[in-house]
Amino acid sequence: MVDKYTIKFDHVEKSYQNNTVIPDLNLTIPAGERLILLGPSGCGKSTTLRMIAGLEEVTGGELRIGGRRVNEIPSGERNIAMVFQNYALYPHMSVEENIVYALRVHKMNREEMQRRLETALEILNLKPYVKRKPRELSGGQRQRVALARALVKQSPYLLLDEPLSNLDAQLRGQARKELVKIHELYHQTFIYVTHDQVEAMTVGQRIALINQGDLQMVDTPYRIYNRPANVFTARFIGSPATNILDAQWDGRALYILGQKTSLPDCWSRLIARNGEEAVYLGIRPEHIRLQAGVCENALCGQIRYIEDYGSKRGVYVAVGDTEVVCICDCPPCGAGETVSFYLDSDHIHLFSRSTEKSLGYPEEVSDDQVLQPLILERHDSVPA
Amino acid sequence: MDHSTKLQKTSGYSGLKRGPLGQPRRLEQGFRLRVRELRAYLLLAPAAAIFTVFMFYPLAYTVYLSFFDWNMTRPVKKFVGLANYISIFTDQSFGKIMGNTLLYIVLLLVMNFVAPYIFSFVLSFVVKKGKSFFKSAIFLPSVISLVVGTMIFVWLLNPLSGPAASLAKALGLSVPIWSNTQGLVIVVISVITSWKIFGYNFIVVLAGVSSVPLEVVEAARVDKIPTWRIFWNIVVPMSSSTGIYVLILSIVTGMQQVFTPINMVTRGGPDNASTNLVYAVYDQAFGFFKTGTASAYAILIMILFAFLLFLEFKYVEKGVYYEN
């Protein structure tokens, strides 16, 4: 489908002299979507955004906006609005002048300009500040002015480059909601860069996770969290990070960190299909249950230390050389003592050791199905 | 006709879709780049023209003139090779001129580099009150003409009727006739020059010194490090980039500014006692109309300054910072 406002990266490459930042990017952003570009700093997410904006040259492949190749189209002719991380407000202009400056330069008629200004001021609660200079505004107000300036352009695309990272935590939550509200009002294509996963999860309809210039996964927040496509995605999303444990498959049983466990059949079939002996098993800290002492049929290790999060506690358990993090309401025993733990088999993730890609999920463990918790059992008997 | 070329062009583009940058794009980009560059050069042109005509061409011409015997009015210049250089090196006053130049440099460095450094440390980290008053007061002479400054000092230090003389008389002393005293004349001329240039250097050093984070100095204070050590071991290294810039600047501007009091008060005298390289150029050119000799002296200065320029590039432009 060639939508009028689709943005399409087709084998896009970006390099500076001989330093390649983005080797080969393929991504389609349908009109009206809220897409988040998420990744660690320096991963190329801002570069991607700036290529759409026309502030960075595309050095290979093709970037299409609304079906038109834009590689050679100067930034100013692309009709794209943007909010910068530092807001980029003109320090010598008042709020009002900042918002309408570009419209005025392009000689928009007075009434239309006034109408757009009024609407933007209204939506963003900026009425009382129209005459102020940026330096007389708080961080949150500045961010809203930058947004207002982007809105009056009435572009079908709104790019946001870490727009909330200069705000304090409380304001950020509020601003997030405001952004979603604005999107629902105008339905422009939102492309939003952030390194904050909470922001990504709450604002995004889809998240494109990028690492070292490579697209790791593009999907809904739910699927990114619950169905990570690879080890990087599983590790990057969630805090504390997903435990990625070494596991060996001997054809019948799975040895997690050298300890034999029996796996529900559906998972075994997946591993068998993969054909590799060595795999990674991913499990989120909140999907591990702890019990004091050495238990039959369970992995065990020693508690190293306990972090208190207030409502929950993070327990760091040493199993051999590996550290496993679990989250629970109340640890069964103190540091230095031995615990057993059970992995919730509905919430495990299996990855190939060689490609680090997900082995997929059995049909029995489908996305939206509520499943009974199963417990991985540990067998003391040595495999034959 | 039109249509077909258009079609060809389109297919040309689509054929290059995934390959390396295609020929037509390259050309178009190259063209745009050249237009942009042209605009940059156009913006630089006025400054570049002035610099070329009144800085670089004269520099080259001075080098050229230093090999000729000429008096600026005669229609023919006589090529004399290195004779001008030989004549200045063998001139009996050459040693004196170089010695004086060195003495000026040392005095100017002490007064306009070392002193501002210490005072800006004091103002940044030692005292707490009246900072802006001191800054304004100390900078004030920088905006006043050195001609004015020289005249005021000539009177203030006049051995017969100046205020310094009255003060000295009240204390039973007398002010020496400094403009006629070997050695002392250089000191006084350096003081007059420093009166003007101290403030500027001070403000620049101050900016460098106060960019040293207060926490670093406070951390040292907590550890009971003596003040002079805080200055020498912490502040000086951390502001070294600005420091070297001012060090070079105090020589470059000092050497040139010192010309004014020399020309106004002593005209190099008594018996060349206050002449330096800069004044020698002027004296040879407009006193004796010996353009060649003057140019040879000028080239000596240029060599000295080129060395300083080299230091500037080596240590300042590249950044001596410990920060970053």
Next chain:
Amino acid sequence: MKTKHRPATSRQFGWYIPLILLAAAAIVPIVFALLYSFKPLQSIFGNSNLLTSGFTLENYRKIAQQLPILQITLNTVAVAVLVTVFKLLTSILAAYAFAFMRFRGKTVLYFVMISTIFIPFTVTMIPNYITISKLSLFDNIVGIALPQLADASGIFLLRQTMRSIPKSLLEIAEMDNIGRMRSLRDIILPICRPSIVATGIIFFINSWNEYVWPTLILRKKEHYTLSLAMQLFSSSEAGTEFTSIMAMAVISMLIPVVLYLIFQRYIMSTFASSGIKG
């Protein structure tokens, strides 16, 4: 607690003495010049002191009689305005190119231009004298102004300021399709205004105080600038009439000092940034 504090404060007081002496050394000569410019000549010879010797405008009257002082002041203003306007223009254009444009040879050109700070006046003096004579600009304010219409330190200072403007400001203007010259006019120049004002004031004052070059170029009294008039007045007309010389000094430094007092804050911060490279 209190006993611990005391030594620190007294040490701090100790440091005020050299600072006060330094400030006095800077200001006292100016104050003396101002005071004595209103004193009768005999006050500096007799035993009368500052308080008892009375007040007179005689010194200023003498200057007005002996020199076309109004004309000289106007000449100085004319040269300073000419130099300031053109220096600012050439500096702004060059600084803009160096700060925001990409072109071949940029670094080299920048360093070549900046290195002119290190070309001493004496090295260019003779050829420039010949050039000006060839252009028959002797005894002409254009002849004084012409060689100084570009200034490396101005380019340096303004480039520094322009580079401190966040790039995103220009990028948003670019995305809004605002032309380069328009953004120079509407965005960059207004933001740089404090630096431009300060640099302009500095140019003005430096030109006002210019001495060596006018000495070489100017001949007739009615073409003199203040610095030149001051020197000739003090060495010939007035001789040892120090009170008249002080009056002349006051006239010469009046405008620079007033400008400084008005624009002090701008000037200081702009000068301060000149030593911090980046």
